[in-house]
Amino acid sequence: MSQSVRAGLAPDTADPDLPPAHVDAQQTFRATPDQVREARRFLARTLGESEVTEDAVLCLSELATNATRHSDSARPGGQFTVRAVLAAGCVHVEVEDDGGTWRQGGRANDGVGGRGLRIVAELADSWGTTRYEARGKRTVWFEISSPPRPPPASQHTRSYGVRVRAV
Numbered sequence: 001m002s003q004s005v006r007a008g009l010a011p012d013t014a015d016p017d018l019p020p021a022h023v024d025a026q027q028t029f030r031a032t033p034d035q036v037r038e039a040r041r042f043l044a045r046t047l048g049e050s051e052v053t054e055d056a057v058l059c060l061s062e063l064a065t066n067a068t069r070h071s072d073s074a075r076p077g078g079q080f081t082v083r084a085v086l087a088a089g090c091v092h093v094e095v096e097d098d099g100g101t102w103r104q105g106g107r108a109n110d111g112v113g114g115r116g117l118r119i120v121a122e123l124a125d126s127w128g129t130t131r132y133e134a135r136g137k138r139t140v141w142f143e144i145s146s147p148p149r150p151p152p153a154s155q156h157t158r159s160y161g162v163r164v165r166a167v
Contacts, residue, residue, distance in 0.1 A: 036068060085150070
């Protein structure tokens, strides 16, 4: 595995209530099922307590699983690379595999598999695929934006006795 990380703010000087100004990280994994878990851990550590971490980790899990099962990365010695950029409340994540035609596993129609890209499409604001024929690589990427934060409560805010009931 190889890893590189660049961050706009040092972790010990960043305001914990604000997302990092810029995080740019990359790590390469062996294309084996146990490394999908390691890729999730890598992304969770990279994004920290961002509001998008949970959804981004789930999307990454689907893409990394596809790389290990349905691409040429599944061949002996195959690998996949995860790249993540978090800036201004938006995360961009890429999974680059060893290309090839995506092979359908035996589970596509058995009710267990075949939902990964639909999950990514539901959770991500946008996603897509890029092929690099000359390099024999394919990259699947997604982007998720943080919802806007509510403005801080002002000292001049009045309560009018309104109750809100969760439905």
